[in-house]
Amino acid sequence: NQIKKAEVRQEIVNEKLIELKALAAKTQDPKILEKAAANSQKHIEKLKAQIEKFQDNAQTSPKINKFLDKFIRQGLLQQKVLEELETKVPPQVMLKIEAVRERHLEKFGKVMSKLEDKDKIAARINNILENQTKSDFKQLKDLQILKELEEKLPSEVQDSIRQLQEKSLNVFLENLEKISVEKQEKIGDYLQKMGGNKEKQLEILETLRREIKHGAIQNKLEQAKDKIIGKIEQAPRNEKCPIWTAPVPGFCKEGRIVVNKDPQTGCRLPARCVVTEEIEKNIKRDTKDIDNHAISIQSNEKISCRTDSDCACGRKKDTQECFYGNINYVDANSQCPDFCNGITGKLIMRCVNNVCTQSQ
Numbered sequence: 001n002q003i004k005k006a007e008v009r010q011e012i013v014n015e016k017l018i019e020l021k022a023l024a025a026k027t028q029d030p031k032i033l034e035k036a037a038a039n040s041q042k043h044i045e046k047l048k049a050q051i052e053k054f055q056d057n058a059q060t061s062p063k064i065n066k067f068l069d070k071f072i073r074q075g076l077l078q079q080k081v082l083e084e085l086e087t088k089v090p091p092q093v094m095l096k097i098e099a100v101r102e103r104h105l106e107k108f109g110k111v112m113s114k115l116e117d118k119d120k121i122a123a124r125i126n127n128i129l130e131n132q133t134k135s136d137f138k139q140l141k142d143l144q145i146l147k148e149l150e151e152k153l154p155s156e157v158q159d160s161i162r163q164l165q166e167k168s169l170n171v172f173l174e175n176l177e178k179i180s181v182e183k184q185e186k187i188g189d190y191l192q193k194m195g196g197n198k199e200k201q202l203e204i205l206e207t208l209r210r211e212i213k214h215g216a217i218q219n220k221l222e223q224a225k226d227k228i229i230g231k232i233e234q235a236p237r238n239e240k241c242p243i244w245t246a247p248v249p250g251f252c253k254e255g256r257i258v259v260n261k262d263p264q265t266g267c268r269l270p271a272r273c274v275v276t277e278e279i280e281k282n283i284k285r286d287t288k289d290i291d292n293h294a295i296s297i298q299s300n301e302k303i304s305c306r307t308d309s310d311c312a313c314g315r316k317k318d319t320q321e322c323f324y325g326n327i328n329y330v331d332a333n334s335q336c337p338d339f340c341n342g343i344t345g346k347l348i349m350r351c352v353n354n355v356c357t358q359s360q
Contacts, residue, residue: 002053003063009047010074016040017081024088033093041100048107057115068115072128075108079145083195091236101196109152121153122160126167136179137190139172140204147200151338158345173211184217188224198232199259199268206256225257232259232268241267258358260339262322269322269339274347274358302329303356311349311356313340324349325356 020036027033051071058065082101086094112121129142143165150161176184187208191201205228209221233246244267247257252273260269303325305311315334316323322336323329341347342360350359 002050002055003067006047006050006054007067007070009043009050010071013040013043013047013078014074016043017078021081021085021088024085028090030090030092033089034096037093037096037100041103044100044104044107048111051111051114054115057117058120059117064115068112068124069128071111071115072125075104076128076132076145078104079108079148079196080141086195087193095236095238105148105152109149113154113157118154118157119160121157122164125149125161126164129164129168136175136183137172137187139168139175140187140191141194143168143172143204144194144196144200147203148197169207169211176212181214181216184212184214185220187212187217188220188222192224192227192231198228198235199261202228202232202257202259206258210256229257229259229271237268238266241265244268245270247271258342260322260336263336263338272324272358274342274360275352302326304354305351305356306354308349308351311351313349313358324358 016036017040020033020040023033023036054064056064058068079101082097082104085097086101089097112124116124125146129145132138146161146165146168150158150165153161176187188205191205191208194201202225205221205225209218209225212218212221229246233244237244251257251271255273255275258272258274260272261267262269305326310327311324312327312330312332313324313336314330314332315321315336317329317331320331320334322339324340342358346360347358348360350357352359
């Protein structure tokens with residue numbers, strides 16, 4: 001029975017992750033922890049291979065339908081365990097844990113795509129999330145998972161996942177009004193202490209900064225933003241990746257900071273300032289104030305413009321890294337989807353005060 005074998009393998013994955021978590025509490029020995037992480041990843045791969053043997057899907061088999069619900073519940077819990085581990089292991093082991101978590105997410109997305117109709121994936125995930133344990137800031141964790149999962153699902157599913165993200169954000173903002181200001185001020189601490197993808201946490205925090213107007217909470221979010229950016233800067237990196245430098249103080253006051261990774265290399269790209277169209281119309285500042293970090297990295301000529309048509313996004317002609325700027329320096333035929341279009345797919349290039357800038 002292929003389903004039964006997959007269920008057994010799923011339990012083994014759970015056990016291996018629990019063992020890894022217990023080891024991390026007992027030792028900081030990189031060799032021991034890396035071996036345990038590799039063992040967990042091996043069983044994740046075996047689980048995916050076992051599910052590949054399924055001949056039916058959730059629509060044609062009640063047993064697979066039941067299995068898929070259990071798979072999603074367990075998969076989300078496993079992601080949380082891996083995210084927690086990233087905060088508890090030595091820096092040299094963190095990269096390995098990140099790799100296991102990324103691989104787990106990838107397998108998670110592929111299994112759902114195989115076993116469920118694409119137009120029903122979002123509803124199934126939403127149902128599982130809504131039945132999980134509630135907490136004041138639960139939707140922020142859901143939002144982070146949805147943002148990470150979105151990238152691992154087929155493009156035709158991503159819009160519905162973005163709608164779930166918007167729903168989670170709206171529910172969070174509605175619930176926020178029902179809790180004390182004292183608790184509200186802890187949002188920033190909660191975000192910056194969460195395990196998992198710091199770039200996604202920064203994205204969520206920047207969204208909250210636009211939505212929450214309370215002065216004291218704004219200050220707390222600003223402090224948390226600096227801490228998250230600091231953690232991104234201090235995070236261990238692949239030796240093949242360039243050193244990532246945090247943006248200068250005061251960078252992007254009028255917009256939101258976005259940090260993406262190159263989809264080909266996995267290396268972090270320079271921080272970008274994304275300005276909404278509404279804010280863009282009101283910007284009356286010197287070019288350096290709009291994107292002083294970008295200008296410190298690139299020469300003015302490479303990002304200068306007179307009209308929107310002078311700007312493009314793609315890969316830099318000389319280095320092939322993800323890049324936006326003057327069209328003469330951009331290979332627009334070589335796209336970096338998330339970098340150029342944003343996670344929501346709504347980013348566009350504009351010429352603002354003679355500087356190529358991303359807006360939405």
